[in-house]
Amino acid sequence: MKDPNGAELRPVCKSDDLLEGAMMKVTVGSEDILVGRKGGKLFACNNSCPHKGASLSKGHMDGENIVCYMHGYEYNVFTGKLEKMMSWKKEDTWIEQDPEWRKSGPLVLYPISEEDGMVYVGLKSNPDS
Amino acid sequence: MTKGTVPNIVAIEVLKKNGVNVEKLKELLTKGVGAEFTTYYYYTILRMHCTGLDGEGIKEIVEDARIEDRNHFEAMVPRLYELGGSLPRDIRKFADQAGCPDAYLPDNWEDINSILKVLLEAEQCAIRSWGEVCDMTAGKDPRTYDIAQRIMQEEVEHEAWFIELLSKRPSGHFRRKFAGQSPHTGAQGSLIHL
Numbered sequence: 001m002k003d004p005n006g007a008e009l010r011p012v013c014k015s016d017d018l019l020e021g022a023m024m025k026v027t028v029g030s031e032d033i034l035v036g037r038k039g040g041k042l043f044a045c046n047n048s049c050p051h052k053g054a055s056l057s058k059g060h061m062d063g064e065n066i067v068c069y070m071h072g073y074e075y076n077v078f079t080g081k082l083e084k085m086m087s088w089k090k091e092d093t094w095i096e097q098d099p100e101w102r103k104s105g106p107l108v109l110y111p112i113s114e115e116d117g118m119v120y121v122g123l124k125s126n127p128d129s
Numbered sequence: 130m131t132k133g134t135v136p137n138i139v140a141i142e143v144l145k146k147n148g149v150n151v152e153k154l155k156e157l158l159t160k161g162v163g164a165e166f167t168t169y170y171y172y173t174i175l176r177m178h179c180t181g182l183d184g185e186g187i188k189e190i191v192e193d194a195r196i197e198d199r200n201h202f203e204a205m206v207p208r209l210y211e212l213g214g215s216l217p218r219d220i221r222k223f224a225d226q227a228g229c230p231d232a233y234l235p236d237n238w239e240d241i242n243s244i245l246k247v248l249l250e251a252e253q254c255a256i257r258s259w260g261e262v263c264d265m266t267a268g269k270d271p272r273t274y275d276i277a278q279r280i281m282q283e284e285v286e287h288e289a290w291f292i293e294l295l296s297k298r299p300s301g302h303f304r305r306k307f308a309g310q311s312p313h314t315g316a317q318g319s320l321i322h323l
Contacts, residue, residue, distance in 0.1 A: 032150075088250070093235045094235050095236070101231070
């Protein structure tokens with residue numbers, strides 16, 4: 001099975017595994033991928049946080065954003081865009097981190113679709129993400 | 130075999146067969162040891178600012194955490210190289226890629242609780258960081274897992290100590306036999322000189 005861009009799609013779970021608001025980690029090849037459903041739409045992104053590599057499956061959703069449990073960074077699961085760069089400062093007297101440490105790329109997104117009760121993910125990531 | 134030719138490395142081959150993403154693991158290890166090394170540096174500054182009667186009371190416990198975090202760096206770095214990884218040649222890049230924030234001295238350091246809060250934040254990030262390595266290697270890479278879980282045990286102890294000092298919640302803490310004893314990681318890694 002292939003998506004419209006020619007990426008090969010692999011079955012990863014049943015549609016019933018991804019009810020509204022659900023997300024789960026699946027492994028395709030050697031890649032851990034986070035799949036889920038939000039607002040009726042499916043998403044698939046690399047499970048590794050682009051900031052420091054934490055498992056995004058340990059985070060939680062806030063609207064369309066996945067919130068990383070490690071440093072609180074938020075990424076839109078449909079666009080991959082970094083939406084919120086959390087400060088480490090718990091108090092005003094703390095000094096902010098160096099910008100080089102704080103910076104992050106976008107989420108790596110993958111094509112995802114469902115057919116006949118199965119969810120499929122493509123290994124080829126979105127070059128725009 | 131000619132000089133410079135690296136033969137097949139069975140110790141890495143078996144990890145891949147076990148499903149370990151070795152490149153991802155090396156990345157996490159580099160970030161983890163980066164955090165340990167920077168924490169060791171910043172804890173030196175924090176310890177120097179544990180002053181007065183209150184500061185004297187926590188100076189030794191901060192020193193234990195400081196030295197043990199350095200030991201964590203030394204325990205895991207040889208494993209990183211075994212896996213084919215390496216430390217960045219530039220220490221600035223090393224610090225920038227570290228998995229946890231720099232434990233900067235807060236502006237109100239005269240309040241000893243402000244130092245304890247920074248110490249606690251650093252330890253909690255380290256627990257999450259080594260937890261990632263443990264999760265990735267459990268049942269697949271016993272050598273990396275063994276080192277990571279030993280580090281994890283000491284990070285959990287450090288967190289408990291600092292929570293006790295901030296909140297009075299008992300931690301089970303009693304002094305180490307000597308500063309930075311590292312009861313769990315002390316025998317790990319060829320760089321440790323205990």
